[in-house]
Amino acid sequence: MHHSKDHDQDDENLVSKSQLKREAEAQQELGRTLVDLSVGKLEKMPIDDELLDAIQLAQRIRNKREGFRRQLQHIGKMMRHRDTAPIAQALSELENTHDEQNALFHQLEKYRDTILAEGDGAIQEFLHDYPQADRQKLRQLYRQAQKQQQQGKPPAAARELFKYLREVATV
Incomplete structure (x- = not known):
C-alpha cells in the first residue's frame, strides 16, 4: 500500500x-x-x-x-x-491591427475593382460608405483608368484610384 x-x-x-x-x-x-x-x-x-x-x-x-x-x-x-502577460497582450494587439489592416486593404481592392467595372454606381456606393471622398476625383480617376485600359497602357490611374481610396478610408 x-x-x-x-x-x-x-x-x-x-x-x-x-x-x-x-x-x-x-x-x-x-x-x-x-x-x-x-x-x-x-x-x-x-x-x-x-x-x-x-x-x-x-x-x-x-x-x-x-x-x-x-x-x-x-x-x-x-x-x-x-511578467510576460503585458508582452503577450501587446503582441496580440499588434497582430489584430495587422489583420484589420489586411481586411480593409482587401475591401478597398474590391471597391477599386467594382468602380473600374461599374463606374458611377460603384462610385456612389463608395461615397455612401465614405462621404468625405471627392466625387470628382473618383470620376476623373475612373475615366483615366478606362482610357488607359482601352489604349493598352499600364494601369497607373487604377493604382492611383486604389491609393486615393486608401487615403480616404484610413483618415
Missing part, C-alpha cells in the same frame, strides 16, 4: 515537470516572436532594457546558428523571470 502512495507522488511530479517544460517552451516561443519583430514594432513592446539588449543581440547574430540558438535560450530564461 505504501508503495502505491509513492507512485502517486511521482505522477504528480511528472505532471508538474512537463507543465514546467511547456511553460518554458511557451516563454521561449514568445522570446522568438520578439526577436522576429522589426525595430519599430519592438519599440512598442513593454520590455525592459536588459531584455531589449538581449533581443537586439540575437537579431545581430541571427546568421551565426549556434550563437543564435544559445541567445534564444538565454532570452527564454530571461522571460521566465518576467
Whole structure:
C-alpha cells in the first residue's frame, strides 16, 4: 500500500515537470516572436532594457546558428523571470491591427475593382460608405483608368484610384 502512495507522488511530479517544460517552451516561443519583430514594432513592446539588449543581440547574430540558438535560450530564461502577460497582450494587439489592416486593404481592392467595372454606381456606393471622398476625383480617376485600359497602357490611374481610396478610408 505504501508503495502505491509513492507512485502517486511521482505522477504528480511528472505532471508538474512537463507543465514546467511547456511553460518554458511557451516563454521561449514568445522570446522568438520578439526577436522576429522589426525595430519599430519592438519599440512598442513593454520590455525592459536588459531584455531589449538581449533581443537586439540575437537579431545581430541571427546568421551565426549556434550563437543564435544559445541567445534564444538565454532570452527564454530571461522571460521566465518576467511578467510576460503585458508582452503577450501587446503582441496580440499588434497582430489584430495587422489583420484589420489586411481586411480593409482587401475591401478597398474590391471597391477599386467594382468602380473600374461599374463606374458611377460603384462610385456612389463608395461615397455612401465614405462621404468625405471627392466625387470628382473618383470620376476623373475612373475615366483615366478606362482610357488607359482601352489604349493598352499600364494601369497607373487604377493604382492611383486604389491609393486615393486608401487615403480616404484610413483618415
